[in-house]
Amino acid sequence: MQRKSLTRDECPIxxxxxxxxxxxxxxIMRDALQGLRxxxxxxxxxxxxxxxxxRRLNALVEAGMLERQAYSERPPRYEYVPTAKGEDFRMVLMSLVAWGNRHYAEEGTSVELVERETGRPVQPAFANTDGQMVPLDQCTLQAGPAASLGMRERLALLDAKP
Incomplete structure (x- = not known):
């Protein structure tokens, strides 16, 4: 049996x-999600x-993160609006804000992630499909239905680590 090698195309990261x-x-996505267009x-x-x-705007449009919308015909001008896929990237950015503040803001935080209504600081969190909060140390990766043999072997190796 020939083993399919693990490719970077299979890894979601x-x-x-x-x-x-x-x-x-x-x-650019940070700014677009904050309202720049x-x-x-x-x-x-x-x-x-x-x-x-x-180049970067075109690549983000091609990746489906932004959508070009004309706002002027003469001269032709466009706005770049986040798509649903682009909106989903907000979670990634907010996690980077929290991580960067925790590890690289020796002089203090310049931007904080807060609840809009109260202004209280928040931290990115995980919830299961029932909406129950799950601590990060209780989460792990597992092979999905489309995982190749190579991916399954890689994840098995990681599971075997103490």
Whole structure:
């Protein structure tokens, strides 16, 4: 029996990083999820070169994270609006905020994740399908229905670790 080798295409982290793992893409998504929509807004916020911004916006549209919507015909101008897939990325960004604050804000936090109504600080959390909170140390990875033999073997190796 020939063993299928594990590819990075099968790993959800690798697949995700392929689409949004580039520095500028993550910052563009941060700004888009905070309400920026237009090329010049992104440019002002990020200080990014126009050619790089164009490439990153096009890549995010191609990845299905943003949708181009025309707001002017003459000259043609577009807004970049997060799709449902892009909105789902908010959780990833908020987790990065919490992690960065916990580990890299020696001088204090410059941005905090808070509950909109109360202003109380919050932390990203996990819940099971019934809505019950599950502590992170009680979570693990397991092979999904489409996992290859290579993925199953890799996860078995990780499970065997003490």
């Amino acid at each position: 690798a697949r995700s990083l392929e689409r949004v793992g580039e520095w500028w893409s993550i910052l 237009r090329f010049d807004e992104f440019s002002r916020s990020l200080g990014i070169a126009p050619n790089m911004l164009t």
